[in-house]
Amino acid sequence: DVQMTQSPSALSASVGDTVTITCRASQDIFNYLNWYQQKPGKAPNLLISDATNLKTGVPSRFSGSGYGTDFILTISSLQPEDIATYYCQQYDNLRSYTFGQGTKLEIK
Amino acid sequence: QVQLVQSGAEVRKPGASVKVSCKASGYSFTGYYIHWVRQAPGHGLEWMGWIKPNSGDTKYAQKFQGRVTMTRDTTINTAHMDLSKLRSDDTAVYYCARVVIGPWDYSMDVWGQGTTVIVSS
Numbered sequence: 001d002v003q004m005t006q007s008p009s010a011l012s013a014s015v016g017d018t019v020t021i022t023c024r025a026s027q028d029i030f031n032y033l034n035w036y037q038q039k040p041g042k043a044p045n046l047l048i049s050d051a052t053n054l055k056t057g058v059p060s061r062f063s064g065s066g067y068g069t070d071f072i073l074t075i076s077s078l079q080p081e082d083i084a085t086y087y088c089q090q091y092d093n094l095r096s097y098t099f100g101q102g103t104k105l106e107i108k
Numbered sequence: 109q110v111q112l113v114q115s116g117a118e119v120r121k122p123g124a125s126v127k128v129s130c131k132a133s134g135y136s137f138t139g140y141y142i143h144w145v146r147q148a149p150g151h152g153l154e155w156m157g158w159i160k161p162n163s164g165d166t167k168y169a170q171k172f173q174g175r176v177t178m179t180r181d182t183t184i185n186t187a188h189m190d191l192s193k194l195r196s197d198d199t200a201v202y203y204c205a206r207v208v209i210g211p212w213d214y215s216m217d218v219w220g221q222g223t224t225v226i227v228s229s
């Protein structure tokens with residue numbers, strides 16, 4: 001099974017900062033990587049699919065990059081409403097899925 | 109509007125079973141997989157498996173093989189997740205989510221509100 005390692009597990013940043021969250025796969029997963037945002041007490045919300053495709057309606061300060069084993073979620077100009085936990089999720093062509101452990105983002 | 113509405117909270121004793129429902133509306137139920145994902149208190153997201161509503165085909169995460177059964181009723185656009193032999197560490201919020209059937213997108217774009225399942229003696 002593919003293992004996903006997210007880092008850091010927690011992050012504190014200031015409003016206006018640029019934040020990066022990394023997700024590493026244990027083997028080549030091409031671009032089979034999605035990113036989700038989850039706010040406390042709420043269901044996850046899709047941000048980015050296929051490593052780089054921003055979902056309609058998601059602010060353009062969110063972006064995704066990477067291919068193969070290393071992926072990055074970048075939040076430019078951090079806003080107070082971005083406080084949440086972020087998860088990467090990989091899938092394979094047999095439609096098995098694995099989530100990363102999550103990154104909790106807080107405001108300084 | 110497109111939504112998935114889940115059944116209410118459940119409390120079960122260890123060893124019992126629980127069935128959680130997920131009713132779809134606002135889109136073609138048979139055009140999307142229904143996935144199940146759970147989240148234990150203070151923990152991350154854990155994928156459990158999916159059902160393909162048009163055929164009833166299923167795929168389960170290895171961890172839940174033998175304990176989970178996913179079914180659907182296309183007459184009422186509802187998917188169900190049945191988890192048996194419950195243990196205390198099955199206490200979690202259980203979510204359903206949809207993924208389009210087709211090779212062009214594998215992302216979970218709509219989620220249910222979550223169902224809390226508590227396993228306690």
